[in-house]
Amino acid sequence: xxxxxxxxxxxxxxxxxxxxxxxxxxxxxxxxxxxxxxxxxxxxxxxxxxxxxxxxxxxxxxxxxxxxxxxxxxxxxxxxxxxxxxxxxxxxxxxxxxxxxxxxxxxxxxxxxxxxxxxxxxxxxxxxxxxxxxxxxxxxxxxxxxxxxxxxxxxxxxxxxxxxxxxxxxxxxxxxxxxxxxxxxxxxxxxxxxxxxxxxxxxxxxxxxxxxxxxxxxxxxxxxxxxxxxxxxxxxxxxxxxxxxxxxxxxxxxxxxxxxxxxxxxxxxxxxxxxxxxxxxxxxxxxxxxxxxxxxxxxxxxxxxxxxxxxxxxxxxxxxxxxxxxxxxxxxxxxxxxxxxxxxxxxxxxxxxxxxxxxxxxxxxxxxxxxxxxxxxxxxxxxxx
Amino acid sequence: xxxxxxxxxxxxxxxxxxxxxxxxxxxxxxxxxxxxxxxxxxxxxxxxxxxxxxxxxxxxxxxxxxxxxxxxxxxxxxxxxxxxxxxxxxxxxxxxxxxxxxxxxxxxxxxxxxxxxxxxxxxxxxxxxxxxxxxxxxxxxxxxxxxxxxxxxxxxxxxxxxxxxxxxxxxxxxxxxxxxxxxxxxxxxxxxxxxxxxxxxxxxxxxxxxxxxxxxxxxxxxxxxxxxxxxxxxxxxxxxxxxxxxxxxxxxxxxxxxxxxxxxxxx
Ligand SMILES: Nc1ncnc2c1ncn2[C@@H]1O[C@H](COP(=O)(O)OP(=O)(O)OP(=O)(O)O)[C@@H](O)[C@H]1O
Ligand SMILES: [Mg+2]
Numbered sequence: 224x225x226x227x228x229x230x231x232x233x234x235x236x237x238x239x240x241x242x243x244x245x246x247x248x249x250x251x252x253x254x255x256x257x258x259x260x261x262x263x264x265x266x267x268x269x270x271x272x273x274x275x276x277x278x279x280x281x282x283x284x285x286x287x288x289x290x291x292x293x294x295x296x297x298x299x300x301x302x303x304x305x306x307x308x309x310x311x312x313x314x315x316x317x318x319x320x321x322x323x324x325x326x327x328x329x330x331x332x333x334x335x336x337x338x339x340x341x342x343x344x345x346x347x348x349x350x351x352x353x354x355x356x357x358x359x360x361x362x363x364x365x366x367x368x369x370x371x372x373x374x375x376x377x378x379x380x381x382x383x384x385x386x387x388x389x390x391x392x393x394x395x396x397x398x399x400x401x402x403x404x405x406x407x408x409x410x411x412x413x414x415x416x417x418x419x420x421x422x423x424x425x426x427x428x429x430x431x432x433x434x435x436x437x438x439x440x441x442x443x444x445x446x447x448x449x450x451x452x453x454x455x456x457x458x459x460x461x462x463x464x465x466x467x468x469x470x471x472x473x474x475x476x477x478x479x480x481x482x483x484x485x486x487x488x489x490x491x492x493x494x495x496x497x498x499x500x501x502x503x504x505x506x507x508x509x510x511x512x513x514x515x516x517x518x519x520x521x522x523x524x525x526x527x528x529x530x531x532x533x534x535x536x537x538x539x540x541x542x543x544x545x546x547x548x549x550x551x552x553x554x555x556x557x558x559x560x561x562x563x564x565x566x567x568x569x570x571x572x573x574x575x576x577x578x579x580x581x582x583x584x585x586x587x588x589x590x591x592x593x594x595x596x597x598x599x600x601x602x603x604x605x606x607x608x
Numbered sequence: 609x610x611x612x613x614x615x616x617x618x619x620x621x622x623x624x625x626x627x628x629x630x631x632x633x634x635x636x637x638x639x640x641x642x643x644x645x646x647x648x649x650x651x652x653x654x655x656x657x658x659x660x661x662x663x664x665x666x667x668x669x670x671x672x673x674x675x676x677x678x679x680x681x682x683x684x685x686x687x688x689x690x691x692x693x694x695x696x697x698x699x700x701x702x703x704x705x706x707x708x709x710x711x712x713x714x715x716x717x718x719x720x721x722x723x724x725x726x727x728x729x730x731x732x733x734x735x736x737x738x739x740x741x742x743x744x745x746x747x748x749x750x751x752x753x754x755x756x757x758x759x760x761x762x763x764x765x766x767x768x769x770x771x772x773x774x775x776x777x778x779x780x781x782x783x784x785x786x787x788x789x790x791x792x793x794x795x796x797x798x799x800x801x802x803x804x805x806x807x808x809x810x811x812x813x814x815x816x817x818x819x820x821x822x823x824x825x826x827x828x829x830x831x832x833x834x835x836x837x838x839x840x841x842x843x844x845x846x847x848x849x850x851x852x853x854x855x856x857x858x859x860x861x862x863x864x865x866x867x868x869x870x871x872x873x874x875x
Binding site for chain 1: 770772773775776777778779780781782783784787791794795
């Protein structure tokens with residue numbers, strides 16, 4: 224382990240991003256700035272006025288369901304696809320019209336796109352040759368990059384003789400070898416099994432941090448996004464619905480879609496019956512709850528609560544003096560989740576009622592019985608329908 | 609008992625295969641025998657074997673000229689078709705537009721239409737264009753008949769090609785055209801080789817179209833062989849046929865070694 228870290232630090236000298244010309248005094252501008260990107264294909268709007276700012280050295284995830292436009296956004300950012308309107312700015316410069324081969328961005332493609340006719344080393348050297356680097360220097364750079372992804376000695380292997388995880392590492396090494404200003408990764412782990420995936424997630428993040436790389440990482444896996452990112456942009460149907468750090472995305476999502484997409488949670492259809500300042504009183508099918516928010520009385524809304532915020536009424540987290548919502552629910556199922564268990568309650572229509580409890584406390588519950596639950600008013604989220 | 613039965617079955621199958629091969633290849637075997645005959649007429653070797661007809665092939669001026677013409681035509685038409693056909697296949701495989709399938713059928717049609725039809729059509733077409741140079745006419749005609757082979761085999765190759773490789777080459781620093789050359793050409797090399805072999809052979813033994821488009825100054829080998837047959841009855845044509853047969857076999861064997869028989873047949 225220590226060995227790996229030392230290796231990473233050892234190579235970090237050659238991997239430092241190139242100095243950035245910040246001419247124009249726009250030091251406050253984000254490193255990568257997408258503004259109002261719109262792309263249409265055959266009257267279909269694939270990207271709808273997408274804006275995204277990424278600071279230098281940050282690790283950003285684009286999280287969204289299949290077909291929401293993640294790959295398309297990466298292609299626009301990397302110059303592989305045009306956009307109908309909007310601008311792409313990198314390090315203070317407008318690069319909207321700059322073709323892909325002049326952008327110097329490292330891209331790891333959805334299924335790696337390694338060159339099958341070349342060896343591992345030749346794949347890594349490909350970009351160096353394109354950039355007309357000193358031929359004598361190429362082998363040592365290639366060796367360093369392969370060592371960095373723990374593939375030292377694999378240089379002569381054929382691509383087809385590598386495992387999925389190894390191919391993924393070659394793709395990363397190939398992208399990093401050219402010292403890109405920015406790395407774009409399109410679902411790099413989607414072809415890997417779960418165990419390898421988790422190892423690679425940590426490994427890749429450490430590697431990219433160690434070279435202070437700015438990263439945009441595409442995924443449709445919420446856990447992956449939460450584990451890896453400094454910030455997460457939640458995408459839905461060609462739009463960015465929320466863009467924030469993982470903790471905020473999780474606990475204070477800005478849209479119902481972001482709330483639903485990141486984690487299985489309690490959600491109830493409700494109606495605002497009273498609004499006192501920003502304190503709302505809402506009617507659900509299971510009783511009345513309160514929440515903070517600004518809606519007119521009479522509005523139909525969705526109330527959301529993260530499962531771990533909800534606990535059985537009267538347990539130690541249900542401390543006095545805290546403003547809490549309380550409901551009596553009918554417990555139907557207890558679902559084993561390793562260290563945790565999910566309690567599922569009888570819900571009506573499209574509602575869903577889930578609470579999360581510690582496995583240690585499991586004996587307290589009996590399926591097909593009534594259970595009083597409570598959660599803090601401040602953990603109650605309200606979304607327009 | 610059972611064992612004997614399987615043995616018998618295997619024997620029957622072997623016999624059947626041998627017979628089938630013999631029947632299919634009988635004409636070739638007969639031509640080979642005729643070419644080795646010492647008799648001055650086109651006949652099986654009854655009096656003895658000799659190689660004199662092979663020697664005569666290389667002495668005949670009337671053969672050397674057309675052979676050269678055919679080689680020139682086949683090589684130039686294949687080269688030009690390779691470039692045009694690859695561009696055509698790239699365009700067809702990368703875009704979806706109304707009438708695309710019709711266009712594919714149109715491009716491939718010379719492979720299916722009777723040579724006589726194409727020959728007559730080209731004759732009128734070239735005359736309308738005012739092209740009178742017969743080598744140029746033949747060259748255009750041979751591009752028309754070789755193009756479908758290139759397009760078809762290259763299209764099949766492209767359907768297996770991952771265009772993300774070109775994108776990867778672009779992000780690594782190659783401008784679009786160079787990226788295509790750097791990535792597509794080595795990956796499609798097997799398709800190109802087999803396409804070129806088929807195109808070359810299609811051009812080299814084309815008879816019907818050259819009959820219409822050529823003239824007495826530009827005679828291709830197949831035409832000359834027919835001409836020769838009408839004035840002479842010696843086994844020289846058999847010797848030519850055997851030489852061509854071996855040329856074809858050798859080129860097929862070499863490409864088979866290079867790209868594998870499966871890619872050769874299916875693209
Ligand atoms: N070249 C194209 N022609 C037509 N439609 C396209 C094209 N490229 C993308 N689309 C459409 O744009 C939408 C977004 O595609 P995109 O590949 O960006 O999705 P994605 O978020 O990357 O999905 P996934 O997670 O499945 O990779 C899809 O509905 C897709 O059908
Ligand atoms: Mg995608």
